[in-house]
Amino acid sequence: MNTHTPSEATMARTVLVTGVSDHIGARVAAALAADPEIHRVIGVDTVPPPSLPREDGALLGRTEFVRVDLRGPDVTKVIRAADVDTVVHFSLVSGPSAGRTAMKEHNVIGTMQLLAACQRSATVRRVVVRSTTAVYGSSPHAPAVFAEDTVSPEVSHHGYARDAVEVETYVRGFARRRPDVATTTLRFASFMGPGVDSALTRYFSQPVLPTALGFDPRLQFVHSDDAVEVLSRMARADHPGVFNVSGDGVLLLSQCVRRAGRPMLPMPAPAFRLLGGLARGARLVDFSPEQLALMSHGRAVDTGRLSAELGWKPKFTTAAAFDDFLRSRGGPGTLPVALVDWLAYAMTRR
Structure with missing residues (x-):
């Protein structure tokens, strides 16, 4: 445990x-x-932050917003001009809404530029980087639980997970070059809770939930409140290393479906992929290859290292985080009923 x-x-x-x-x-x-x-x-960021009502009436308090594209040189100027000593890098895009090429450039090239700026800085002493448990992949050959030093049997070659693997490679290189900087990597499970907009929250908001026939994967979530808390704690003191971040426990996909109170539509993998293409084209849900793998094989991680380091545990379990998300989302999803009817009919004709 870090004794600082x-x-x-x-x-x-x-x-x-x-x-x-x-x-x-x-x-x-x-x-x-x-x-x-x-x-x-x-x-x-490249666009202004959203309005966040708070009890004291403030939006972002004393935060100063500066429009910066991390792929350019401006972030170096900001760090130098403000004598920044702590950097919290949360800006990783997990969905290809802007296109896969732009997503990769933002995640990988943007992180490279930011770390280069930190490396040249004489004032930066702490860097905290958001990553994801997706770096472990989702595979039938995976261990039951991933620890931070577990070697994954299958590294993802797709999307956000692949970007995160590359980002972590650059972070490790930065830590070797600047051992005087406390460098922290946080591998978050899927975010869940009010205000979270992700592939999974969009999926669970649909009126009918398609699933891969014959699979019931284990899922883990971290509540947005706990994500804010752990990032804030890591920014305030030195906690170098890699840490898994998730609420305690797991939920099976079937348990999530029952909690959501929505009908489940099991379908063979080819039909699941077809639906994924249709939903992605309609910008409803991102059924990327990595999401399809997660929804088939699942993933679970151990968070003992984080608890030992901080002497703290997330307030929300995986189940509590999911239940809080459900409470915040009233009403039906947005998957067209005609599409659901067609898929159900196609299944009966196989």
């Missing part, structure tokens, strides 16, 4: 948070800006 306390470690004075147009990224910036011991919080 905030008073013993380098205190965060000026924090830069990337990805503040995201609901969680904006909340992290707001939480840090509310800390009187942090002098300045700078939020960067």
